[in-house]
Amino acid sequence: xxxxxxxxxxxxxxxxxxxxxxxxxxxxxxxxxxxxxxxxxxxxxxxxxxxxxxxxxx
Numbered sequence: 798x799x800x801x802x803x804x805x806x807x808x809x810x811x812x813x814x815x816x817x818x819x820x821x822x823x824x825x826x827x828x829x830x831x832x833x834x835x836x837x838x839x840x841x842x843x844x845x846x847x848x849x850x851x852x853x854x855x
Contacts, residue, residue: 821829
């Protein structure tokens with residue numbers, strides 16, 4: 798009985814098999830890039846606003 802458990806534990810530390818890369822069409826890549834940029838800009842703005850709010854209370 799200990800061997801199946803040992804095998805499961807060993808699998809936790811093994812490298813996962815390589816996953817083939819997916820090539821998206823260029824227009825989809827560009828749409829994703831633009832969405833990511835917009836998300837990052839919104840996130841940066843929220844962080845700046847939070848920092849400004851924290852500084853106002855001091």
